[in-house]
Amino acid sequence: MSTPSSTHGRSGSSGGPGGPGGKRAPRPHRRPKKDPARIVAFRALRAVDERDAYANLILPSLLREAEQKGMDRRDAALATELVYGTLRLQGTYDAVIAACIDRPLSKVDPPVLDVLSLGAHQLLTTRIPSHAAVSATVELARVVLGDGKAKFVNAVLRRISAHDLDAWIERVAPPYEKDAEDHLAVVHSHPRWVVAALWDSLGRWQPEAAGRAAVEELLRADNGRPEVTLIARPGRATVEELAEALPEAEPGRWSPFALRLAEGGDPGSVAAVQENRAGVQDEGSQLVALALAAAPLDGPDRLWLDGCAGPGGKAALLAALAAERGAALVASEKQPHRARLVARALAGNPGPYTVIAADGTRPAWKSGGFDRVLVDVPCSGLGALRRRPEARWRRRPEDVAAFGPLQRDLLRSAVEATRVGGVVGYATCSPHLAETRAVVDDVLRTEGGRVEWIDARPLLPGVPSLGDGPDVQLWPHLHGTDAMYLALLRRTA
Numbered sequence: 001m002s003t004p005s006s007t008h009g010r011s012g013s014s015g016g017p018g019g020p021g022g023k024r025a026p027r028p029h030r031r032p033k034k035d036p037a038r039i040v041a042f043r044a045l046r047a048v049d050e051r052d053a054y055a056n057l058i059l060p061s062l063l064r065e066a067e068q069k070g071m072d073r074r075d076a077a078l079a080t081e082l083v084y085g086t087l088r089l090q091g092t093y094d095a096v097i098a099a100c101i102d103r104p105l106s107k108v109d110p111p112v113l114d115v116l117s118l119g120a121h122q123l124l125t126t127r128i129p130s131h132a133a134v135s136a137t138v139e140l141a142r143v144v145l146g147d148g149k150a151k152f153v154n155a156v157l158r159r160i161s162a163h164d165l166d167a168w169i170e171r172v173a174p175p176y177e178k179d180a181e182d183h184l185a186v187v188h189s190h191p192r193w194v195v196a197a198l199w200d201s202l203g204r205w206q207p208e209a210a211g212r213a214a215v216e217e218l219l220r221a222d223n224g225r226p227e228v229t230l231i232a233r234p235g236r237a238t239v240e241e242l243a244e245a246l247p248e249a250e251p252g253r254w255s256p257f258a259l260r261l262a263e264g265g266d267p268g269s270v271a272a273v274q275e276n277r278a279g280v281q282d283e284g285s286q287l288v289a290l291a292l293a294a295a296p297l298d299g300p301d302r303l304w305l306d307g308c309a310g311p312g313g314k315a316a317l318l319a320a321l322a323a324e325r326g327a328a329l330v331a332s333e334k335q336p337h338r339a340r341l342v343a344r345a346l347a348g349n350p351g352p353y354t355v356i357a358a359d360g361t362r363p364a365w366k367s368g369g370f371d372r373v374l375v376d377v378p379c380s381g382l383g384a385l386r387r388r389p390e391a392r393w394r395r396r397p398e399d400v401a402a403f404g405p406l407q408r409d410l411l412r413s414a415v416e417a418t419r420v421g422g423v424v425g426y427a428t429c430s431p432h433l434a435e436t437r438a439v440v441d442d443v444l445r446t447e448g449g450r451v452e453w454i455d456a457r458p459l460l461p462g463v464p465s466l467g468d469g470p471d472v473q474l475w476p477h478l479h480g481t482d483a484m485y486l487a488l489l490r491r492t493a
């Protein structure tokens with residue numbers, strides 16, 4: 001049996017046939033039926049696998065193309081569900097498929113494996129009746145793989161359809177008592193090292209609530225469909241205005257500027273979004289910017305810096321907040337193409353702002369010039385697995401270590417950029433301890449008394465379960481947000 005952590009990465013073709021022994025299939029009696037939803041889903045999975053595409057970028061473009069050829073909304077919704085559902089539960093499905101074939105998964109052609117995963121998802125997780133799931137997936141296999149491999153797909157799917165998901169998990173997951181992390185990795189479709197890292201972090205922040213039930217809730221939340229949340233940028237739009245356009249939407253849980261599209265709805269149809277006065281932004285990201293802006297400050301509050309601004313979500317909120325109190329924002333981003341996205345996100349901001357493309361570790365600004373500085377550093381993204389389901393299979397533990405020096409450099413530069421008495425915010429969308437508290441502790445040690453902690457918890461009013469502070473870690477299962485981390489520091493000397 002293969003565990004999820006051993007079966008990711010399908011792009012390397014084995015070159016071998018997917019069908020048993022590469023036997024010639026009998027001539028088809030009829031042409032295979034083309035099913036646009038499943039073909040789009042298959043093409044998206046191939047792009048994610050082969051070209052490291054991001055599902056949230058590739059799928060919309062494939063859907064647009066298919067819609068131009070007449071695909072209807074129902075099929076588009078099905079394709080979306082198939083892609084995200086399959087990517088989220090790929091680890092579990094791999095373990096099931098491995099139990100149904102007589103060779104290691106690495107010996108199965110990656111396109112065949114993608115079709116099998118799509119079939120497993122329909123059989124084990126959707127409400128599509130088994131016979132329809134099998135026949136539609138075999139038709140897909142005939143179209144995209146050929147008749148020989150379709151026979152193999154048919155045989156494997158029939159084996160999968162013999163049990164439901166719970167029964168399969170009983171069969172393929174190692175017992176919890178024997179190896180808790182391996183068990184959870186298979187049941188909840190996360191690589192084992194990610195289970196371990198999330199569990200460690202949960203134990204650090206929520207020691208009272210970090211047992212098996214809590215970590216399972218977290219892993220389950222990672223596999224959930226995130227709701228779309230809007231931000232009404234303060235001074236530019238109001239939640240009421242957004243709610244009028246989206247009457248089904250609900251107010252945010254924690255941010256007074258948030259509106260949640262729990263029942264769906266099209267943000268693109270809202271005038272305030274079209275006019276950049278509002279945007280899509282997870283509440284966790286909203287809270288980070290709001291807390292930095294709310295931190296108490298002695299003296300002037302005129303100039304703010306976002307040192308890692310691309311694509312510009314937090315910068316747009318910071319710029320709106322700065323404008324309300326007559327302050328200006330400098331939004332800096334290393335990658336020029338991402339700096340252009342920041343410029344787009346800030347367009348129309350009522351107060352002064354500048355967007356620059358600059359390396360935050362080699363500042364293009366003078367030391368001690370800013371009253372408030374945010375560095376939302378590049379990270380593993382393990383806090384946003386709901387949105388980027390493929391990220392968990394792509395990331396490696398070494399990536400986390402590789403980000404460490406840059407994260408420390410960016411935080412040190414942020415401290416350097418802040419005036420004495422000013423506030424520094426260090427944020428990541430990863431809860432991995434090596435990217436959060438360990439970075440801040442190291443910088444506090446080397447900065448030799450130039451900075452001190454600010455308790456961030458009171459700056460997130462009404463948000464429960466924030467632990468002992470002074471920094472805060474948000475969680476999908478507790479707060480319904482991405483797992484954003486925020487540390488606030490004051491420059492003291």
Ligand SMILES: C[S@@+](CC[C@H](N)C(=O)[O-])C[C@H]1O[C@@H](n2cnc3c(N)ncnc32)[C@H](O)[C@@H]1O
Nearest residue numbers: 308309310311312313314334359360376377378
């Ligand atoms: C987590 S993202 C920031 C997200 C952004 N704050 C937002 O809310 O839209 C981190 C950004 O840092 C940028 N980055 C990476 N290295 C950098 C550096 N040395 N200096 C400045 N920005 C950098 C990345 O290109 C990426 O756009």
